[in-house]
Amino acid sequence: MTPALVRRSFIAFHLVLGLGLLVGSVQTLLHALVPENRYSHHHLALLAALEGLGALLFVVPRTLRPGALLLLSTVGLAFLTHAIRGEWRPDLAIYAAGTWFVFVHGSGWLPRAPAHDGIA
Numbered sequence: 001m002t003p004a005l006v007r008r009s010f011i012a013f014h015l016v017l018g019l020g021l022l023v024g025s026v027q028t029l030l031h032a033l034v035p036e037n038r039y040s041h042h043h044l045a046l047l048a049a050l051e052g053l054g055a056l057l058f059v060v061p062r063t064l065r066p067g068a069l070l071l072l073s074t075v076g077l078a079f080l081t082h083a084i085r086g087e088w089r090p091d092l093a094i095y096a097a098g099t100w101f102v103f104v105h106g107s108g109w110l111p112r113a114p115a116h117d118g119i120a
Contacts, residue, residue, distance in 0.1 A: 011108040017098045018059035021071060025052035050074050058099070061107035068103035072096055 029048035032041035051074040057067025079092040 007108050010102075010105070013098070014064075014102050014108060015059060017095070017102065018055050018067075021075075021095060021099075022052055022055035022059070025049070025055055047074055047078065051078075058102070061109040064107050065103060068099050071099045072103070075099065 025048045029045055029052060032045035032048055050070060054067045054070030054074060057063040058071055060067070075092050075096045079089060079096065082089045082092065
């Protein structure tokens, strides 16, 4: 596999993950704001709005890291909340793992400096 193919694949993964989380957060936000709901879901709307902001920051290379931290916080909180209620949500664990992976490796969009091997 060529480095260019790996880089393009990583960028595709980054974008699909970020945009997928953005769409999911917007859907959750809209659901939480429906006035026909019998109960108030303002806490869910706030969490969805923060997750959406994190997803927006995540897809922009220069703000990837703050966006990833915000996403990890909101997805982690959602995972814990569901776990306490006895609901297993492996999708949330997958989102967190993918976000962590991109956070650790940084943006594939930005040019990388050549690796320094310690040889002068």
